[in-house]
Amino acid sequence: xxxxxxxxxxxxxxxxxxxxxxxxxxxxxxxxxxxxxxxxxxxxxxxxxxxxxxxxxxxxxxxxxxxxxxxxxxxxxxxxxxxxxxxxxxxxxxxxxxxxxxxxxxxxxxxxxxxxxxxxxxxxxxxxxxxxxxxxxxxxxxxxxxxxxxxxxxxxxxxxxxxxxxxxxxxxxxxxxxxxxxxxxxxxxxxxxxxxxxxxxxxxxxxxxxxxxxxxxxxxxxxxxxxxxxxxxxxxxxxxxxxxxxxxxxxxxxxxxxxxxxxxxxxxxxxxxxxxxxxxxxxxxxxxxxxxxxxxxxxxxxxxxxxxxxxxxx
Numbered sequence: 637x638x639x640x641x642x643x644x645x646x647x648x649x650x651x652x653x654x655x656x657x658x659x660x661x662x663x664x665x666x667x668x669x670x671x672x673x674x675x676x677x678x679x680x681x682x683x684x685x686x687x688x689x690x691x692x693x694x695x696x697x698x699x700x701x702x703x704x705x706x707x708x709x710x711x712x713x714x715x716x717x718x719x720x721x722x723x724x725x726x727x728x729x730x731x732x733x734x735x736x737x738x739x740x741x742x743x744x745x746x747x748x749x750x751x752x753x754x755x756x757x758x759x760x761x762x763x764x765x766x767x768x769x770x771x772x773x774x775x776x777x778x779x780x781x782x783x784x785x786x787x788x789x790x791x792x793x794x795x796x797x798x799x800x801x802x803x804x805x806x807x808x809x810x811x812x813x814x815x816x817x818x819x820x821x822x823x824x825x826x827x828x829x830x831x832x833x834x835x836x837x838x839x840x841x842x843x844x845x846x847x848x849x850x851x852x853x854x855x856x857x858x859x860x861x862x863x864x865x866x867x868x869x870x871x872x873x874x875x876x877x878x879x880x881x882x883x884x885x886x887x888x889x890x891x892x893x894x895x896x897x898x899x900x901x902x903x904x905x906x907x908x909x910x911x912x913x914x915x916x917x918x919x920x921x922x923x924x925x926x927x928x929x930x931x932x933x934x935x936x937x938x939x940x941x942x943x944x945x946x947x948x949x950x
Contacts, residue, residue: 673852679725683704689702694762694765694766696750697748697762698748702739703770704736708734710736710776710944711777711778712783714780715931716781716875719862719865721738721865722738723738729937729941730944737766737770741762742762744869744870752873754873756880760789764790777790780804780805781930784806785883787803792886795892800893801893802897803896805899806910806913807909807912827869828867828868831865847899847929848934888917891918895921896922898923899927902929905930910922
């Protein structure tokens with residue numbers, strides 16, 4: 637495997653540094669309030685200046701990843717329509733205390749990935765390939781939406797590496813409707829990025845636009861630009877992977893403390909999926925963000941970052 641990175645090894649504090657959890661006492665907790673707003677332009681400049689940008693050949697594709705900050709490792713696993721840049725706003729706060737790592741799923745464009753041959757286990761293997769390359773033995777994974785399924789599978793496979801986890805907009809099983817399956821199969825052959833589809837902006841704003849009402853105006857523009865940046869074909873393949881995954885039987889054996897971050901206006905992941913996680917995971921805790929949809933990293937990054945920081949207890 638080959639890589640370009642200045643970080644040869646990351647050293648964690650003792651294991652019990654992860655064990656002082658602010659949310660451990662209850663099943664449901666309110667999100668904290670945060671007053672100071674994160675400025676996007678300034679954050680992107682910091683990210684380019686301060687973060688390490690690397691490429692890893694996993695043997696299945698050439699993975700692009702970023703490392704930002706110092707401290708205990710916190711790895712962000714992106715959702716179906718997102719990439720490693722999608723978490724940059726909450727990372728700008730968390731990088732002050734943690735070594736924040738984000739990476740791209742395969743896209744089939746200039747990364748050597750053969751999307752048609754990929755299974756869910758390949759995404760899990762890719763995650764472990766990154767951890768092994770960076771010599772990270774213990775870490776906190778933060779799985780967003782589709783990334784939550786990779787997080788669950790990884791924590792089940794090697795629980796000793798994950799003292800606790802975070803699922804944002806998470807689920808263990810989410811089957812597609814017949815119409816969604818047909819659309820995904822057709823879309824595997826469509827060119828261009830998802831955010832370039834005609835009518836997508838109107839649909840997204842209809843479903844999630846109100847969650848940006850209290851946010852600075854630039855947040856909505858940033859959301860429309862970044863969410864859907866991956867190629868349509870790659871997103872379609874991920875959707876079909878999701879349709880074939882059911883991790884509910886694994887949940888009782890994932891005994892690490894888990895924080896579920898949910899938005900009270902999430903229209904993409906329903907209460908049934910959330911209930912399955914809360915009832916299936918032995919040590920699940922829930923934090924709800926008011927006025928938030930499926931992706932708080934865009935609309936509520938300050939609150940999201942504070943929740944993560946409190947949960948890890950650092």
